[in-house]
Structure formats: C-alpha cells, structure tokens
Amino acid sequence: MLLFVQPHNLQDVGPVHSHLEPDTDQQRPSRNFRVPVNLECRCPREQQSAYPLCFLHHPEVIRMVTGQPNLLDTLCTGSYLDVKKTVHWFCALVRASWRRLPQSCSWELALLPSKRSCNLRLTNSQESFQVSVLFGVRRQGSDIFISSRSRGARTPSTMWPETYTMAETKFFRHAARQVPQDSSYLKCLQLLTGVLARKDFSAQAIKTVVMHLLNTLPAAQWHRRYFLLQPSDILEQLRLSLEEKHLEHFIVGNQRLLQEIRLPPNIQRAGPPNLFHGLVQDPAAHSQAMQAYCDLCQRLARVLAYGHC
C-alpha cells in the first residue's frame, strides 16, 4: 500500500513542499530526490505578522494552541522531508487512533519495526495478516512518484527514490486490453521471477524485459498456446542484454511509451538509464550475472519438466 502525501494536504497544516531536488551523487543507483519543505506565510497581504496563526511568523502561538511541536521538527531534518520521521509520525497517529475504531474490538493491532514504511500486523481469533504502508509524493500530477521505499541499507533518511509502479501498472492494464483473452504473459513473468534464485540481477530486470517485449512483439504471440515458447523469448532477450551489459529502463526516456501514461517533462526528455550499468566496469559482477542467468535457465527447465526446482 502506498500512501501519497499531496502538497495541498501539507498546505492545510502550514508547511508546503515547493519542488523536488534531484540527488546529484552519481555513485547512487537510480534516480533519487529530496523534498524541500518551507513554511508559508498566511498573513493578509501587506500586513506581515498580523495573523496570529501564521506558521511562519508565530510558531510559538501554533505550538501553544495545538500542544504539538513544530511540524517541521516532527517531519523534517533541516528543511527536507525525512522518511524515518514521517514513518514515526504516522505510526504514532495510527497507535493513537486505533482504539477509536470499531474494528479494535475484534482485531489486535501490532506495529512492527521498520524505518521506511509503517508495517501493521492485524490478528483476530481466526486469522492474521500484515499491511505495509509506504509513503509517496506525486510528481507534477503525473504517474510518477517518489516513495519511502528503501534503495539499500545506506539510503539516507532524506532521500526519496523515484518509483514507476503506477506507470508500470497502467502499462500492464493497457497490455491486458491488447493481448488475446487467453494470454499467459503474467503467468510467464510469475514463473520466471518465482524460480529466480540469486540477486545478481533482479526481478525488476526480468519485468523490464517482459515490458519491452510486450511493447514490440505482436499481441497474438502472447496467447497461451505459445506458453512454452514465451519463457524462451524472454530468456533470450535477457541473455542478449546481459552479454551487451545493456538493458534500457522501460519508463524513463522511452519514446514509444503510451500517451495515457503521464510523465513529468524531464523523464520524457531524459536518456534511458542502463539497468545493467553496474556490469560495464565490473567484470566479476558481469560473470556472476551470466552464471545467475545459467542457473535461472536450469531451474526453469527443471520446473517445466518436474514441476519443481
């Protein structure tokens, strides 16, 4: 579950974010942003400091009236929206509000420790399930968001990685309308990511290959009667990409993307990042990835022959 922080929601409580700042550290993979948050003056024009509930000019009055610390201190580090603080604030809100909900009579709520998402476990006498709430900011009314999702253990807490989940979901919905009713590309994708054992290349790489193929192969080729051929097409494309150490991002810089997927102008104009960029300068990582590819092929062959790895 992704909870989106809309600018107007922030505006209601005082601070607003004006624009996103791209992270310029080339060492970090993927596109990351920081969210500057500024306090906005609510005083009448020409009468600075006249409005007693102005967040900018009278923070001490706001603190006295609400009994709460300054929202900037609660949610930000310096003047940047902080993932850990946002998670902490939201979890405290859930904890404080839970008892007021009728569901609290029959369900037990536990908040599980996590730095970049709010993880809830709900249990009753018969069942138990977990919900992971991620936080996001929408980019300029588009289908692209920045989210609190982690990009590894060293992701700074003011760093918000760009996420393409919404745009990809729109693409898959469109693909579902184009391919024959009995198509099997999703089954194929599940099969391949299910047998993927190592993390030398990610499930995202396989998903990217599938999206590129869906965008280029004739729709009829995804009919389930060709199911056994489809994994071969995907694996062949993956092998070529690994050998060339080049796999273009499907969303960023893709000039053949559907019109209905709304992108911020700088994503449309950007050159497509190479998802296998890390393999270019690192022969050891490249041979590991090729080995992982061979393992994937063998595991897939065993699954197709015996039903298990």
Ligand SMILES: [Zn+2]
């Ligand atoms: Zn003011």
